[in-house]
Amino acid sequence: MFDILEKILKRKTDVDDFTLKKIISYFKIIHTKRNQILLNSDEICKNYYFINKGSIRLFTTDKEGNENSRYFAFKENFATALPSFIDQKPAEEYLQTIQKSELLYISRTDFYYLVSTVPQFAKIYTEILEKGFIMAQKRIYGFQGFDAMEKVKWIIKHQPELLLNVSNKMVASYLGISPSTLSRIKSRL
Amino acid sequence: MFDILEKILKRKTDVDDFTLKKIISYFKIIHTKRNQILLNSDEICKNYYFINKGSIRLFTTDKEGNENSRYFAFKENFATALPSFIDQKPAEEYLQTIQKSELLYISRTDFYYLVSTVPQFAKIYTEILEKGFIMAQKRIYGFQGFDAMEKVKWIIKHQPELLLNVSNKMVASYLGISPSTLSRIKSRL
């Protein structure tokens, strides 16, 4: 149940077993269905999630109701609506499991308690932020000036698991292109 | 000389004068000209900069030699090529002062020494990362599906100082539109 999280934490930092158990004791488990909403856009994000099994999507909707995918996280990764989690303002984005999933989650209160009392956990958080920041940078700047074909090739190179696990519609909305365009591009490799 | 940095650090965290002086003692000063390169794309980023006066641009060039602006930082802010600074790989981006500037800088070694020994400094770094991450998110997702006009309006709303301090050419390359398009859009408000 918590062994995957243990494994990942151990991999990320040098942490003794006692501290590890302490960290883990703050996490709870939740099982979700396909397309289950974890966080609504008008809610304030209270939890940090770890994905045991399944996958999480972060998305928004515009006034016409079109969904816009922001981020996908797969098993053995952390996910949350970070801006809302940090600033405790309405998320203005949705969190959703796009498959039947098994998640561990920790409350914001407990999370920041660990950050401020367990240096190894603070380090892990710093690494998550660094990695998240770098990924976001790569995505923005990688896409700058790319046409649709180049975007698709970029995804194939940098996030191939996305094409395997996510519907074309969602991938298209992640890339900022229409599903038709994605379909046409895939047909010419 | 270091008073602006002191002021900003004090504003960000609760830090006693002794620790503050210690932090500051690791910073050195550098004066630069307009369009002076601080970091080449094939170099590994060794410094974190604080802008006393002036402004820094982060940009890349594509194979045709077109410059692509990634980020602008103005006075009283920090700036570096973070992915390279973190991972110590070639930056694949340039750092440049776009005006005559006065910068303070700290080496990576000293920076991480402070992060690991001065909790208040670690906290400041976490905040920089959080803020940077949120900004990056806003920019990616704010721009998703925007046409040129909407991008310009977004900038006017969220980063008006950019339009005041930066050439149209650079702004256009930041928005991912051509200078002509930016010019046309500005003419119809």
Place this chain on the structure above:
DNA sequence: CAAAAAAGTTGTTCTATGTCAACGTTTTTT
């Protein structure tokens, strides 16, 4: 301060990609 270079503007043309619609296929629901 004059000359040169760079940046900004504006018109014309061309292309990538969005939109809409029709149809077939897969997935979900009951």
Place this chain on the structure above:
DNA sequence: AAAAAACGTTGACATAGAACAACTTTTTTG
């Protein structure tokens, strides 16, 4: 298992914005 809904593909058409070029204005340099 049948019906309904969602998704994917493909064609026809419309359009925002890129590219190029000519010209003007601003900035930089010697």
